[in-house]
Amino acid sequence: MYGERLYTREALPGNNWASxxxxxxxxxxxxxxxxxxxEYKNWMKAGHCLLMLQCPLQGYIQRxxxxxHQLLAARIRGPTPRRRCQCRAKGKEFQPGxxxxxxxxxxxxxxxxxxxxxxxxxxxxxxxxxxxxxxxAKVYMPRGQAQKRxxxxxxxxxxxxxxxxxxxxxxxxxxxxxxxxKCRNELMHSSDMMVSSPWLEAFGQKMHDLTAxxxxxxxxxxxxxxxxxxxxxxxxxxxxxxxxxxxxxxxxDIFDLPPYAVEIRLIAQLFQELYLDVEEQGSLTEENxxxxxxxxxxxxxxxDLKFAFQVDLEWLESVWKxxxxxxxxxxxxxxxxxxxxxxxxxxxTAIFLHLK
Numbered sequence: 001m002y003g004e005r006l007y008t009r010e011a012l013p014g015n016n017w018a019s020x021x022x023x024x025x026x027x028x029x030x031x032x033x034x035x036x037x038x039e040y041k042n043w044m045k046a047g048h049c050l051l052m053l054q055c056p057l058q059g060y061i062q063r064x065x066x067x068x069h070q071l072l073a074a075r076i077r078g079p080t081p082r083r084r085c086q087c088r089a090k091g092k093e094f095q096p097g098x099x100x101x102x103x104x105x106x107x108x109x110x111x112x113x114x115x116x117x118x119x120x121x122x123x124x125x126x127x128x129x130x131x132x133x134x135x136x137a138k139v140y141m142p143r144g145q146a147q148k149r150x151x152x153x154x155x156x157x158x159x160x161x162x163x164x165x166x167x168x169x170x171x172x173x174x175x176x177x178x179x180x181x182k183c184r185n186e187l188m189h190s191s192d193m194m195v196s197s198p199w200l201e202a203f204g205q206k207m208h209d210l211t212a213x214x215x216x217x218x219x220x221x222x223x224x225x226x227x228x229x230x231x232x233x234x235x236x237x238x239x240x241x242x243x244x245x246x247x248x249x250x251x252x253d254i255f256d257l258p259p260y261a262v263e264i265r266l267i268a269q270l271f272q273e274l275y276l277d278v279e280e281q282g283s284l285t286e287e288n289x290x291x292x293x294x295x296x297x298x299x300x301x302x303x304d305l306k307f308a309f310q311v312d313l314e315w316l317e318s319v320w321k322x323x324x325x326x327x328x329x330x331x332x333x334x335x336x337x338x339x340x341x342x343x344x345x346x347x348x349t350a351i352f353l354h355l356k
Contacts, residue, residue, distance in 0.1 A: 142161050267299075
C-alpha cells in the first residue's frame with residue numbers, strides 16, 4: 001500500500017514518522033517539501049478543520065432529519081402505498097407522477113429556504129421519500145449527492161448547505177453557516193491550493209463563530225477548540241537521522257488525521273468539484289480549464305500525488321480531447337478513483353490512530 005510507512009510511528013518524542021534505510025519514502029519526502037510552503041500549509045489547515053467539523057455535524061443532522069422526516073410523513077394524507085411509485089427526478093427538475101409524491105414535494109418546498117432558486121431534485125429518489133429520511137434530506141443539499149446514503153457519507157459543505165437551506169434547523173444566525181460555506185468554496189476553487197495567512201486568520205474567526213452557534217451539538221465545542229489549536233500550530237516538518245534511519249519530525253499530537261490523509265482527501269474533493277462542473281457544462285469551461293491546468297502541473301511536480309491520482313489525470317486528458325457527454329448522477333472513473341484513495345487514507349488513518 002503506497003505511503004504506508006508515512007504512518008509508522010516509532011518510540012521517539014513528538015510526532016515522528018520513520019522510514020527504514022537512508023531515504024525517506026516517496027510520499028513522505030514530497031509531503032516534507034509541501035508542508036514547508038506556508039500558503040499550501042494554510043490551505044491544508046483550513047481543509048483539516050472542515051474535515052474535523054464533519055463528525056459532530058453528522059450525528060446531529062442524522063437525529064434532526066429523522067425527526068423532520070417523521071414530521072412530514074405524519075402530514076401525508078391517504079393510506080401508505082404498498083408499492084414504490086415510479087417517479088424519478090433528474091437534475092433540477094421533478095414533475096411528480098403520483099399523488100403521494102405531489103404531497104411530499106409540496107411539504108419539502110414549504111420548508112425550503114431556496115424554493116424559488118435552484119433545487120437539485122436529482123440528488124434524490126422520490127419513490128423512497130415515504131421510507132428513507134435521507135432521500136428527503138438530499139433535496140436540501142448541493143449537487144452530487146445522489147450516491148450518498150447517509151450523513152456519514154457527506155462532507156462538511158454538504159451538511160452545512162442542508163442546515164442553511166432547510167428551515168427545520170432553528171439557528172440564530174444563518175450568516176455564520178453561509179460564511180463557512182463560502183470559505184469552503186474558496187478553498188476548493190483555489191486551483192494552486194494555497195491561501196494567505198490573513199485569509200486563514202479570518203477563516204479561524206468564522207469557524208469560531210460557527211461552533212459558537214452550535215454549542216448544543218455534542219462534541220462540537222471540543223472540536224472547535226482543537227481546530228483553533230491546529231490553525232495556530234506550526235506545521236513545519238524537518239528530517240533528521242538516528243542510527244542510519246531517516247525520521248520526519250512533523251506536527252504535534254493534536255492531530256487526529258495524519259497530514260498525508262488530509263491531503264489526499266482534500267485533493268479528492270477538488271477533483272470531485274471539477275468533475276461535477278464538467279458534467280453540468282458538458283465540457284471544460286475557461287475557468288475549469290485554468291484550474292485543471294494548475295492541478296495537473298501541481299500533481300506532475302509531486303510524484304507521490306501524481307501516482308495517487310493517476311486515474312483522475314487520465315480523465316482530465318480525455319476531457320481536454322473530447323467533451324464529456326451529459327448523463328445522470330452516478331459513479332465515474334474520476335469519482336471512483338477519489339473514493340478509492342479516500343478509503344486508503346481512512347485505512348491508514350486507522351493505523352495511525354491505533355499507533356498513537
